[in-house]
Amino acid sequence: MSTPTPWPEARRTAYELGLSIDLPTVELPLDRAVGHTLAAAPASANPLPAFDTVAMDGYAVRGEGPAWDLLDYDQLAGHRAAELPDGRAVRIATGAQLPPKTEGIVRLEDSTVTEGTVSGPHQRDWRETGDEIALGEELLPAGTPVSPAAAGFAAAAGLDRLTVFEKPTAAFAVFGDELIDRGPARDGKIRDSLGPMLPAMLEGLGATASRPVHVEDTPEAHYNALNGPAPQPTILCTTGGTMHGPVDYLHPTLKKLGAEYLIDTVAVRPGFPMLLARTPNGIVCGLPGNPQSAVISVATIVAPLIAGLLRRPLPELGVAAVADDIPGRGDCHRLALVDDFGRLIPHHGSAMLRGVATARGFAVVEPHTNARRSDALPLVPMPGRTS
Structure with missing residues (x-):
């Protein structure tokens, strides 16, 4: 067994591996681009606003006043505006194009209309062309996830399509004859908890994940799982068999395939x-079989790997003010489950999921240290948590 990789270095190594691989790109309509990641920075096809735009209902006026003669039409949104004559006013709706030569807006609530004239205080209540963004200006940088709001922004800037990365594909090989995929535990067998959990986590990270395949504990089955037919997924995640037990065939299989190890234990x-x-055949992420260890492995190597593939930044760590003392783990970083209030969650064994199901994330305790109550610690967000 090689020397364990320090935890921060493992994150960086996985991220840099992702950066070294070029994913295909594709142009998609805005609605289909949501959930993908920008492969190129889009530029505005029209300025925002596209023309001088009135910010509220009122009257556009030109001239000194204090009263202006009203024109016999309204300036509504969606219609080209004619030049406003001197000494005249036109009733105007929010979002309408500002008539050329307008000198001020009398807000509707401040106006007085009598016998074809309008009076009241006026000011520059409009948004000028390009106030928000200029024609041809970059909207968002490459590597930005396309959210619904980003798609709306692109639409407002006159775009119909975005150039995005194709999502990396992820497959799962679940090792272990002791696992069943439905019903309660029985006859010495236990329920596979990773199969329903990990693909959803990777989907949330920006990948397209397939359903897990259960693999028998034989050398042949392991080899076939890692040397399957083309096309190969971008990432193959395996669960279990990462040590050197009597039926841990992952390492021998990787050796047979001529694998290059970037990380072998963390x-x-x-x-x-x-x-x-x-x-x-591609990248193999070997995750431990114990559920909490597998989740930590997703946060440590899989999330940075996917971020690198998509040219996103290395996932940032949050901050948690912990509410309890948390002992360290000697030479290793400790990732300790904490709740929304920074409290250490009691069910934190490697094989336990009860704490994982409710945790905010993992507070990071540095090697050779013990965290004290009220310490502000780095926080690894729980993969897949949405709130």
Whole structure:
């Protein structure tokens, strides 16, 4: 077994591996681009606003006043505005194009209309062309996830399509004859908890994940799982078999495939026996079989890997003011489950999911240290948590 990779270095290594791989790009309509990541920075096809635009209902006026003769029509949104004559006013709706030569807007609530004239205080209540963004200006940088709001922004800027990365594909090989995929535990077998959980986590990180395939504990089955027919997924995540037990065939299979190890164990608890390898068929992320360790492995190597593939920034760590003392784990980083209030969650064993199901994330305790109550610690957000 090689020397464990320090936890921060493992994150960076996985991220840099992602950056070294070029995903295909595609142009998609705005609605279909949502959920993808920008591969190129889009430029505005029209300024925002596209023309001088009135900010509220009122009267556009030209001349000194204090009263202006009203024109016999209204300036409504969606219609080209004619030049406003001197000494005249026109009733105007929010969002309408500002008539050329307008010198001020009398707000509707401040106006007085009598016998074809309008009076009241006036001011420059309009948005000028390009106030928000100029014609041809970059809307969002490459690497930005396309949210519904980003799609709306692109539409307002006159775009119909965006150039995005194709989503990296992720497949799952779940090792373990002891696992069943439905019903309660029975006859010495336990329910597979990773199969329903991990694909959804990777979908939330920006990948397209397929349903897990359960693999028998035989060398042949392991080899077939890692050397499947083309096309290969961008990432193959395996669960279990990352150590050297009697039926742990992952390492021998990787050796047979001529894999290049980038990470072989990480100095973190839980999650120590994770690995990251490159094979002729693609990238293998070996996740431990214990559920909490597998989740920590997703946060440590899979999330940075996907971020790199999509040219997003390395996932940032949050901050948690912890409410309890948290002992460290010697030479390793400790990732400790905490709730929304920074409290250490009691069910934090590597094989336990009760705490994972409710945790805000993992507070990071540095090697050779113990965290004290009220310390502000780095926080690894729980993958897949939406609130």
